[in-house]
Amino acid sequence: MSDQDWKIFRGRGEPHDGLDGLPDPPPWRFARAMAAIGPPDADLDLKAPASKATTFLPSEAMIIAVNTALYLRRPLLLTGRPGTGKSTLISKVAYELKLGPVLKWSVSSRSTVRGGVYEYDAVGRLQAGKGIDPPVEEYLTLGPLGAALMAHSRPRALLIDEIDKSDFDFANDLLNVIEDGEYDIPELQRLGGRPLVTIKDASGRSVQIEKGRLISQQFPFVVMTSNGEREFPAPFLRRCVRLTIDPPTKDELTAIIYAHLEKFISMEKREEMTALIDKFLEDRQQSDVSTDQLLNSIFLTVAMRNRDARSFSHEELVAVRTALARPLSGATA
Incomplete structure (x- = not known):
């Protein structure tokens, strides 16, 4: 990062150590000091987000946000609409800033904040007991939020996907935990004689918890996605950085397609590709379609056609493209 450029995440390059220079949070942000940012844990796979990250081109608005x-x-x-890159952006950030694999939490109407922090298999422990008292920590597993809170040397990346599917109280309850960076696990707090226990997270990594309380040392990089299907309470919104992602323009669509398929698109196929982009833009004005539908159509009926003895009749091309262009909602979906 140059002296003139405030941006740590650049959205274009290879992994770098710019996060190490991130200044302290605003003085009102936390009541306690956070740990200094250090190198990634040795057992984290830093290349895990690369498959989604390398071809994704974030907009300038995304980079600023x-x-x-x-x-x-x-x-x-x-x-934003499905297919606009909401859930892919975090992979780009995780790869570039060396945050390791993205922790993913897909939200539903039954999701609870506690379930995102940890799961306790009380029934399994009871069935395994048979007159003995199995260690409670063997039946506790940290969820994606819990694993993100327990990062020590470097932040983790946490994707909370489709948060608008949650119930009414979920959003504020979630932000309270993220704001405080702390969470109590009563099942461990009852172990008065054992102040330090080791449990596993969902990926099998071992985490040590002291006195039954998760205390975050690094604020996780959290991305929450919404399809715009509901309104959120003002206390929740004011504690987020918000960005509405507009559907990509023709130039942006062309750049996205080349990023994924450049080696497959010969000069003689570019005119056909452009025609499909124009048709997609027309369809998008009338119905709900996503960018990955266009990618699928161009990959299968343009890039793969006439490669390795693969050929399509005109009728087949029309049928495949029609099937792939079906609206995502409405009577014709």
């Missing part, structure tokens, strides 16, 4: 969230230690709320 990510850096704002990093500096302020606030979660990033992304709203």
